[in-house]
Amino acid sequence: xTVLDESGVPDVLSPLYSLNGLAEKxxxxxxxxxxxxxxxxxxxxxxxxxxxxxxxxxxxxxxxLDPEENVQQGQVASRxxxxxxxxxxxxxVLLVAGRSAELLGVDAxxxxxxxxxRLGLPVRAVDYDPARDGALSTDLEDGILSALVDVCPDTSPxxxxxxxxxxxxxxxxxxxxxxxxxxxxxxxxxxxxxxxASSPPGAWRELAAELDxxxxxxxxNIPGTGASGLPAVGQGMVAAVADPYLIASSxxxxxxxxxxxxxxxxxxxxxxxxxxxxxxxxxxxxxNQLNRARSVWENLExxxxxxxxxRIFFAGDTGLELPLARFLVDAGAVVLEVGVxxxxxxxxxAEVQALGTDVDVVESPDPRGxxxxxxxxxxxxxxxxxxLYVPLVARGHLCRLALDFLExxxxxxxxxxxxxxxxxxxxxxxxxxxxxxL
Amino acid sequence: MRLAxxxxxxxxxxxxxxxxxxxxxxxxxxxxxxxxxxxxALFGLWAKFEExxxxxxxxxxxxxxxxxRDVEAAVRRNPETEAVILARSDAALxxxxxxxxxxxxxxxxxxxxxxxxxxxxxxxxxxEHEAADLALEELVRTYxxxxxxxxxxxxxxxxxxxxxxxxxxxxxEVARLLGMLGVGVNARVPLGTTVEDLARLPRAWANxxxxxxxxxxxxxxxxEEFGMPRITTPMIGSSGxxxxxxxxxxxxxxxxxxxQRVVFSELARTAKLPWYARLQRPxxxxxxxxxxxxxxxxAVGLGHALAREIGLEVSWAGTYLKHLEQDFLFHAEAFTDxxxxxxxxxxxxxxxxxxxxxVVIGTYLExxxxxxxxxxxxxxxxxxxxxxxxxxxxxxxxxxAVLADALDGVLRRPKVEAEPRLKETEEALxxxxxxxxxxxxxxxxxxxxxxxxxxxRARELGAAEITxxxxxxxxx
Numbered sequence: 001x002t003v004l005d006e007s008g009v010p011d012v013l014s015p016l017y018s019l020n021g022l023a024e025k026x027x028x029x030x031x032x033x034x035x036x037x038x039x040x041x042x043x044x045x046x047x048x049x050x051x052x053x054x055x056x057x058x059x060x061x062x063x064x065l066d067p068e069e070n071v072q073q074g075q076v077a078s079r080x081x082x083x084x085x086x087x088x089x090x091x092x093v094l095l096v097a098g099r100s101a102e103l104l105g106v107d108a109x110x111x112x113x114x115x116x117x118r119l120g121l122p123v124r125a126v127d128y129d130p131a132r133d134g135a136l137s138t139d140l141e142d143g144i145l146s147a148l149v150d151v152c153p154d155t156s157p158x159x160x161x162x163x164x165x166x167x168x169x170x171x172x173x174x175x176x177x178x179x180x181x182x183x184x185x186x187x188x189x190x191x192x193x194x195x196x197a198s199s200p201p202g203a204w205r206e207l208a209a210e211l212d213x214x215x216x217x218x219x220x221n222i223p224g225t226g227a228s229g230l231p232a233v234g235q236g237m238v239a240a241v242a243d244p245y246l247i248a249s250s251x252x253x254x255x256x257x258x259x260x261x262x263x264x265x266x267x268x269x270x271x272x273x274x275x276x277x278x279x280x281x282x283x284x285x286x287x288n289q290l291n292r293a294r295s296v297w298e299n300l301e302x303x304x305x306x307x308x309x310x311r312i313f314f315a316g317d318t319g320l321e322l323p324l325a326r327f328l329v330d331a332g333a334v335v336l337e338v339g340v341x342x343x344x345x346x347x348x349x350a351e352v353q354a355l356g357t358d359v360d361v362v363e364s365p366d367p368r369g370x371x372x373x374x375x376x377x378x379x380x381x382x383x384x385x386x387x388l389y390v391p392l393v394a395r396g397h398l399c400r401l402a403l404d405f406l407e408x409x410x411x412x413x414x415x416x417x418x419x420x421x422x423x424x425x426x427x428x429x430x431x432x433x434x435x436x437x438l
Numbered sequence: 439m440r441l442a443x444x445x446x447x448x449x450x451x452x453x454x455x456x457x458x459x460x461x462x463x464x465x466x467x468x469x470x471x472x473x474x475x476x477x478x479a480l481f482g483l484w485a486k487f488e489e490x491x492x493x494x495x496x497x498x499x500x501x502x503x504x505x506x507r508d509v510e511a512a513v514r515r516n517p518e519t520e521a522v523i524l525a526r527s528d529a530a531l532x533x534x535x536x537x538x539x540x541x542x543x544x545x546x547x548x549x550x551x552x553x554x555x556x557x558x559x560x561x562x563x564x565x566e567h568e569a570a571d572l573a574l575e576e577l578v579r580t581y582x583x584x585x586x587x588x589x590x591x592x593x594x595x596x597x598x599x600x601x602x603x604x605x606x607x608x609x610x611e612v613a614r615l616l617g618m619l620g621v622g623v624n625a626r627v628p629l630g631t632t633v634e635d636l637a638r639l640p641r642a643w644a645n646x647x648x649x650x651x652x653x654x655x656x657x658x659x660x661x662e663e664f665g666m667p668r669i670t671t672p673m674i675g676s677s678g679x680x681x682x683x684x685x686x687x688x689x690x691x692x693x694x695x696x697x698q699r700v701v702f703s704e705l706a707r708t709a710k711l712p713w714y715a716r717l718q719r720p721x722x723x724x725x726x727x728x729x730x731x732x733x734x735x736x737a738v739g740l741g742h743a744l745a746r747e748i749g750l751e752v753s754w755a756g757t758y759l760k761h762l763e764q765d766f767l768f769h770a771e772a773f774t775d776x777x778x779x780x781x782x783x784x785x786x787x788x789x790x791x792x793x794x795x796x797v798v799i800g801t802y803l804e805x806x807x808x809x810x811x812x813x814x815x816x817x818x819x820x821x822x823x824x825x826x827x828x829x830x831x832x833x834x835x836x837x838x839a840v841l842a843d844a845l846d847g848v849l850r851r852p853k854v855e856a857e858p859r860l861k862e863t864e865e866a867l868x869x870x871x872x873x874x875x876x877x878x879x880x881x882x883x884x885x886x887x888x889x890x891x892x893x894x895r896a897r898e899l900g901a902a903e904i905t906x907x908x909x910x911x912x913x914x
Contacts, residue, residue, distance in 0.1 A: 009495045038449030038528040048823045067562040103532045135473040387478025394488040
């Protein structure tokens with residue numbers, strides 16, 4: 001594998017763009033953006049124009065600062081309290097304050113402490129640094145998850161020894177896993193927390209069921225379904241990261257004293273197998289996923305036949321590119337280039353290693369340069385960043401938006417199938433359209 | 439500081455980028471954080487062009503001298519470039535960074551000196567429309583050169599920039615009508631304009647201003663500097679269009695009868711709006727109320743057409759554009775009793791809920807409120823949440839027919855009584871003074887929800903009046 005740092009300005013949508021969607025995923029959390037009108041515009045108005053979806057979640061609002069006005073300490077907190085008062089169902093408030101808020105004199109940490117004292121609810125500032133080099137469109141998701149980690153109840157090793165309360169916090173997944181299993185103490189202690197936001201709930205349930213098969217209980221997902229269902233995080237806990245961009249949140253879990261596993265992302269067949277296996281090893285279990293993986297690969301054979309030898313180009317946007325490319329190479333596709341707006345070599349060491357030697361990774365790609373390379377190499381399909389999508393389609397390239405993979409549910413063995421299906425649908429549609437004489 | 443459920447106007451940089459992306463041979467460099475990118479994605483949806491947006495992002499942080507290098511790189515990468523315009527995001531403006539002195543290489547295309555348009559007037563609190571207006575003025579000032587007037591009458595058409603659905607068609611419709619008068623289009627601005635076009639602006643006999651949000655300052659400048667008259671009536675509806683054509687006729691010394699012939703033939707053939715108005719039974723319009731909210735040109739133009747040409751009651755009209763407040767109130771007086779300026783879409787939404795009109799004409803930000811109250815919604819003011827493939831003008835006589843179709847579509851629907859029984863009880867429930875005071879203290883964007891919850895709760899309790907206690911109870 002060669003990594004080329006192009007030092008371009010990556011073609012990503014502002015992370016603020018996804019705030020409204022995140023509010024959708026966290027029904028009991030009030031998200032408040034503190035910033036300039038420009039930032040409110042990025043988060044509230046542009047998404048409607050770009051996606052055509054005009055609905056704004058009421059649990060997301062913006063506190064617009066006037067650059068002329070001096071912000072007094074406590075002012076932001078008062079507005080947060082006002083806003084929270086309208087929503088009895090809210091159990092936590094997250095304040096997203098970017099660099100402009102800081103420049104305009106907002107001390108986010110002070111404001112959240114004040115608001116928390118007065119509201120009696122957890123209020124956290126989301127660490128969102130838009131000045132970070134090589135930003136991903138998913139960065140804010142990482143910041144929000146790490147703020148939620150801070151809201152998670154604490155745990156002590158002693159608590160783990162005790163039987164869990166009759167009505168645990170684990171909710172649906174706990175009930176699912178509790179059914180029909182021997183209630184031995186040993187089993188209960190093999191508990192893992194999964195960090196991951198990029199798939200819909202169904203994919204996480206499937207992954208929990210796989211872990212259940214090997215005797216490990218998923219006590220919770222972060223973010224799961226919001227603040228009230230968060231698992232306890234602390235000493236003695238094992239956590240596994242399922243999304244490659246969750247760097248800050250995995251650090252937050254480590255800081256709470258939990259152990260974060262370094263393994264492959266549960267994306268693709270081999271990735272999922274390694275993920276499950278490494279969790280098992282962490283609990284001293286032997287769980288060989290070889291047979292399971294082999295049978296999944298066999299089941300996927302018809303889909304694999306459709307993408308074998310296809311040449312795929314990742315322009316880079318969400319941060320999911322590395323594991324997706326790794327899986328597609330395993331499945332027999334040819335990956336021409338993996339563009340990644342940012343590459344954290346130590347966090348993604350396992351992924352980088354697993355990618356194999358034949359794939360070129362381009363860090364901070366320059367979108368114009370990528371267009372030229374795409375025109376030259378004529379890939380069968382481009383997983384396009386938002387700004388390249390339309391121009392590439394206009395030039396006759398077959399494209400899929402990187403964001404589509406965030407909705408598909410790409411995690412676990414079933415997720416592997418969904419990834420292949422997504423590509424196969426793309427090819428089938430292109431063939432169907434090409435067959436029409438115009 | 440205010441809590442907002444949405445914002446209408448984008449930042450100043452958004453306006454500058456819109457003007458730059460509208461024109462040809464102009465490359466915009468956006469000085470911003472790498473996370474402030476969105477323009478290429480939006481531009482692709484609107485333009486569906488083969489080429490990506492002529493915009494490069496120059497990241498603020500890190501490398502010293504970065505801006506100079508990024509401008510040079512942008513010019514190298516885009517050999518068609520004849521001018522570079524600099525837009526700075528809020529983050530860039532707030533950082534207090536200076537605009538560097540840059541000498542650019544000669545344009546590889548024309549060999550002429552390439553200019554950097556600095557937009558030094560940009561301020562963090564400025565909205566996109568004001569910035570677009572000033573950017574266009576700066577471009578015109580930079581490139582305009584004294585010219586002989588064209589031999590036959592011509593005009594410049596100042597219309598909407600990119601992202602206005604149907605912008606292209608708008609220019610074409612106006613050019614078609616002017617052609618019928620025998621008046622040529624010297625330049626259309628800013629869509630598709632080159633720097634040569636800007637230099638040749640004073641050849642025209644007059645400036646027709648279709649979209650004053652963006653062309654106001656530039657045409658004022660041309661008026662003061664070159665004595666070029668300008669026509670500012672919104673060219674919306676048959677009456678507005680006819681008005682503009684008559685003034686063009688006067689300014690271009692055309693025979694009055696000739697103009698009248700064109701107007702009559704177009705009224706007979708193209709502009710279906712007066713026909714539509716005359717076909718309607720008076721009963722069909724009785725009690726039908728419309729509200730209009732959005733930018734300046736469309737709110738004023740459509741307000742006139744609806745109230746005067748169709749005879750619909752316009753309960754109120756408003757604009758988001760604070761800096762055009764005076765003018766708006768002056769013009770809106772002619773077609774509605776209530777005109778106002780608001781900058782929070784939630785405030786507009788709660789007005790819609792109170793008024794419960796039959797038709798809401800607005801930007802996509804008003805759509806949800808319209809649907810919630812059962813009103814018909816026409817997204818005729820930019821911005822829109824859809825960029826249709828078929829470009830249809832709203833200006834000119836063809837635009838009047840488009841408007842007639844749109845209105846027919848919604849007025850043909852039987853008058854919807856939105857949950858009639860509920861509505862009566864809702865209106866019948868009085869509020870105590872104290873409860874009203876408390877309600878006023880709730881931020882505007884939550885007020886509608888709080889009011890509904892309280893009224894619901896009061897009905898549950900069978901209370902005769904909404905008291906402070908019921909309001910409190912309903913909210914928690």
